[in-house]
Amino acid sequence: MSSTASEASTYDLAVIGGGPGGLAAAATAAELGARVVLVDESPALGGQIWRQNRSRVVPAAQPWLARLEAAGVELRLGTTVWQATPPGNLHTSQGPIRARQTVLACGARELLLPFPGWTLPGVHGVGGLQALVHSGLEVRGRRVVLAGSGPLLLQVAASLTSHGAQVLRVAEQAPLSRLARFSLGLGPGKTWQAVTLANPRFRASSWPLEALGTERLEAVRLQRVGGSEILPCDLLAVGFGLTPNLELPRALGCRIEEGAVAVDEHQRSSVRGVFAVGEVCGIKGAPGALVDGLCAGASAGGTTIARPLLRKRDRQRRFGRLLTRTFSLREEIRQLARSETTLCRCEQVDYASVAAHPDWTSAKLASRCGMGLCQGRICGAATQALFGWGPHGVRPPLTPVPVGALFSHDIPPPPPASRESRS
Amino acid sequence: MTTDSERVEVLIDGTVLHVAANTSVAAAVLNHGGSASLPSRRSGWTPLCGMGVCWGCRLTIDGQANRRSCLIPVAAGMRIDTQPNGSEPEAP
Numbered sequence: 001m002s003s004t005a006s007e008a009s010t011y012d013l014a015v016i017g018g019g020p021g022g023l024a025a026a027a028t029a030a031e032l033g034a035r036v037v038l039v040d041e042s043p044a045l046g047g048q049i050w051r052q053n054r055s056r057v058v059p060a061a062q063p064w065l066a067r068l069e070a071a072g073v074e075l076r077l078g079t080t081v082w083q084a085t086p087p088g089n090l091h092t093s094q095g096p097i098r099a100r101q102t103v104l105a106c107g108a109r110e111l112l113l114p115f116p117g118w119t120l121p122g123v124h125g126v127g128g129l130q131a132l133v134h135s136g137l138e139v140r141g142r143r144v145v146l147a148g149s150g151p152l153l154l155q156v157a158a159s160l161t162s163h164g165a166q167v168l169r170v171a172e173q174a175p176l177s178r179l180a181r182f183s184l185g186l187g188p189g190k191t192w193q194a195v196t197l198a199n200p201r202f203r204a205s206s207w208p209l210e211a212l213g214t215e216r217l218e219a220v221r222l223q224r225v226g227g228s229e230i231l232p233c234d235l236l237a238v239g240f241g242l243t244p245n246l247e248l249p250r251a252l253g254c255r256i257e258e259g260a261v262a263v264d265e266h267q268r269s270s271v272r273g274v275f276a277v278g279e280v281c282g283i284k285g286a287p288g289a290l291v292d293g294l295c296a297g298a299s300a301g302g303t304t305i306a307r308p309l310l311r312k313r314d315r316q317r318r319f320g321r322l323l324t325r326t327f328s329l330r331e332e333i334r335q336l337a338r339s340e341t342t343l344c345r346c347e348q349v350d351y352a353s354v355a356a357h358p359d360w361t362s363a364k365l366a367s368r369c370g371m372g373l374c375q376g377r378i379c380g381a382a383t384q385a386l387f388g389w390g391p392h393g394v395r396p397p398l399t400p401v402p403v404g405a406l407f408s409h410d411i412p413p414p415p416p417a418s419r420e421s422r423s
Numbered sequence: 424m425t426t427d428s429e430r431v432e433v434l435i436d437g438t439v440l441h442v443a444a445n446t447s448v449a450a451a452v453l454n455h456g457g458s459a460s461l462p463s464r465r466s467g468w469t470p471l472c473g474m475g476v477c478w479g480c481r482l483t484i485d486g487q488a489n490r491r492s493c494l495i496p497v498a499a500g501m502r503i504d505t506q507p508n509g510s511e512p513e514a515p
Contacts, residue, residue: 042475043495043496055445078494110472121469122469123469124473125473127473128470128473131493132449132450135447135449136442136445137449345471345479374477374478377476378472378477
C-alpha cells in the first residue's frame with residue numbers, strides 16, 4: 001500500500017455509495033463549496049440501477065458525472081468501507097478517510113429467500129442477473145424464467161429480452177387486484193400497467209416452488225392459480241423485493257425504523273453529522289433517491305432545501321409506501337423451504353438446523369449460520385423475513401478484507417448498540 | 424476508451440481464454456460454462472447477487488484468494504483460479 005493511500009485527509013463530506021442518491025448528494029454539496037470524497041466498492045460509478053463500465057454508458061448518469069467532475073469531487077472507487085465511526089471516520093480497504101460529515105447512500109440488496117433447488121448453478125437474483133448481463137454475461141438465446149416480487153421483475157425481463165434472451169415467464173407473487181390498484185395509484189403517464197398488460201408472459205399470484213436439476217438448473221416448478229407448471233429453462237432469476245444495506249448505518253449507530261434508516265426533513269439520521277439517502281432510508285426507486293440526494297447535499301453543504309424539492313420528496317416517499325404495500329409477501333413464500341433446503345449458502349446450513357432455534361444469535365452459535373463470508377447478509381435478511389429474527393448487531397470488519405488492511409491503521413472500538421424498532 | 428470488440432487474454436485454471444474487455448471475471452467464467460467448466464468441478468459455484476454482497480462468486484485472482492469476481496473486470500494476463508468452497512479469506 002502506498003503511503004499516500006494510508007494517510008488520512010479530512011474532507012467536509014464523505015459520500016458512501018455512487019448510485020443516484022450518492023451522486024446527487026456529492027454534486028450538490030461540492031457545488032456549494034464543500035470538499036467531497038465519494039467512495040464506492042464497484043470499479044465504476046452509477047450504483048446498481050445505473051451500472052456502468054467502459055462499454056456501457058447510462059445516459060441518465062452522465063449529467064451527474066459531469067457535475068461531479070466540474071465540482072471537483074474526489075473519487076475512491078473499488079474501495080470497501082469495513083468500519084466507520086461518527087461523524088466520518090471511515091476505515092477502508094484502501095486506507096482511512098476522515099470527514100466532518102457522512103452521507104450514507106449504500107443502497108439496497110435483493111431479498112433472497114430459500115426454496116428447494118435455489119443453490120443450483122443457473123439460479124441468480126433478479127438484480128444479480130441484470131448486473132451480470134451488464135458486466136458481460138451473454139444471454140442470447142437462453143431460456144429465462146423470472147420469479148418473485150416487485151417492479152424489478154418486469155424491468156429486468158425487458159432488459160434481458162433486449163439482450164436476446166428468451167423470457168418464458170415473469171411470475172409475480174402479488175395478486176392481480178393489488179397490482180391493478182398499484183397501476184391506478186401511479187396516475188396517468190406511468191408505463192407500468194402498459195408493460196404488464198403487454199407482456200403475455202406475465203402471471204400474477206405465481207411464485208417459484210422448486211428449481212429442478214442435478215448438476216445445474218434444468219427447469220423450474222412455479223405455483224400458479226389453480227395448480228403448478230414446470231418450465232424447462234437455462235436461467236432462473238429470483239428476488240422477493242429489496243432490503244436496505246444497514247450494516248454501515250448500524251456501525252455508525254443510526255436509529256433504524258421499520259427496517260430503514262430513520263431520517264428527518266434534512267435527511268439527517270439520529271447521529272449528528274450522518275445523513276442517509278435513497279434506498280437505505282426506505283425503498284423508493286432511483287427518482288426518489290435522486291431527490292433525497294439533492295436534499296442531503298443541500299443540508300450537508302449548509303443551505304436550506306427548496307420547498308418544491310421537499311414536496312417532490314414527500315411524493316417519492318408516498319410512492320415508496322405504495323410499493324411496500326403492493327408487493328408485500330404472502331405467507332406461502334415463507335413456507336417454500338424444506339427441512340433439507342440450504343438456508344445459509346456460505347456455511348451450507350440447512351433450514352431445519354436454523355429453524356430449530358429461538359433466535360438469530362443461538363442459531364448462529366449452534367449452526368454457524370450467518371458466519372460465512374457474506375456475514376449473514378443473505379441468510380440474515382432471509383431469517384428476518386421468515387422468522388421475524390433480528391435486527392442484528394454488527395462488528396468490524398463489516399466486510400471481509402485482506403488482513404493487511406486491518407493493520408494499516410487503528411481498529412476503532414465498536415460503537416454503542418443502536419436503538420432500533422422492529423420492522 | 425475500449426470497445427466491445429476488444430478482447431483480452433486471461434488464464435482460467437491454466438486454460439487460455441480470449442474474453443471481451445469490460446467483462447467482469449464472474450461473467451467471463453459463466454460465459455465459459457460456469458461451474459460445469461471449472462476443472463475442480465467445484466459444485467455450487469454461483470454468482471447469486473452479482474453485486475458483491477453474497478460472495479458466491481469468489482475465486483482466486485492473480486494469486487489472491489476469495490476475490491469477489493463479480494466486482495472485478497478482466498485484465499490482460501489475469502490468472503483466475505478456482506478454489507474449494509467454504510475456505511476462509513487469506514492475506515494477499
